[in-house]
Amino acid sequence: MCTTCGCEGNGNEIKMTVFGEEKKLTIQNHEHNHNHSHGHHHHSHEHSYEINLETNILNQNNLLAERNRGYFEAKNIFAINMMSSPGSGKTTLLEKTIKDLKDKFQLYVIEGDQQTMNDAERIGKAGAPVIQVNTGNGCHLDANMINKAIKKLEVKDNSIIFIENVGNLVCPALFDLGEAKRIVIMSVTEGEDKPIKYPTIFEDADICIINKTDLLPYLSYDVELAKKYALRVNHHLKFIEVSATTGEGMEKWYDELKALIK
């Protein structure tokens, strides 16, 4: 239990497990909280007074994210934060991408889920080194988890690292992980209005992948309307339509990926 901040009531353990390795790593996700400057005392004050801070609430996360970004840049690692609602097909898209590109690129995956090793197992079988981060009650990955995960995963220079965020259309958006690009995935079974119902995740994304296009014949989903809504939220957004299961459109995604890492 993190007594100083009382995080999540009875403490939220973050578990990290590298697929194929037995040893687990458990971190308390607020360690920075406990090493404030001891020994060094300011004047004590008799009465109450105000301190102006103007500090960004996510300052700690943003600083760590910048450290991750520096680490990635120094090692020429291209980090991509993949976000979507649960079940849009993030893992399926990654499995396919790994099978198709693993001979050309050094690929790594950080899997974020509240529970289970399922996604890491799928990615491991597809052929990429992967670490599973189980966030427990946490609904998003943060920069501290990524900082720990990349070290544990021993990511090599000149590689691409996909970070599959916890399936959630709201929370992950606020937490910079140090990634170079953000990708939001929406699947055609979710309804066209997701971008305006959950705008935050679309606001800072660079690419929007529209997945499960193989199902379009069975649905009344209007792809153009969905794009229009997404552009209203973020007019810089690029779209790629794919079916991660049939492979349709995946070449365009690979072209885009290759263009990004140049």
Added chain:
Amino acid sequence: MHEMSIVVSIVEIAESEAKKNNAKKITKLELDIGTVSGIELDALNFAFESIKNETMLKNAQIKINKIKAKSKCEDCNYEFNVEDVYSLCPKCNSYKTTIIHGKEMKVKSILID
């Protein structure tokens, strides 16, 4: 619900500053939260109530300044108030609008004892 992590961060910022100044408690906390920041105020209050007793903010008064959202149109430069991030420009109907205010999430000040 990311508001719990938001509250934890707020408490960390406030407590670390208070401790630096040898304070015993924090009696007031002032926040700037933009209306399109992605922080839900009800959820924030709920999260705060559930952990505050274990913090220096136990009896603190919380003041939240809601920062109204404003957007600017890239096509005609018009600036206008918005309730959301997907509004079209009311002047030229363009979708190429960018939020210029309303994303704020800051610990503005604390009052310590």
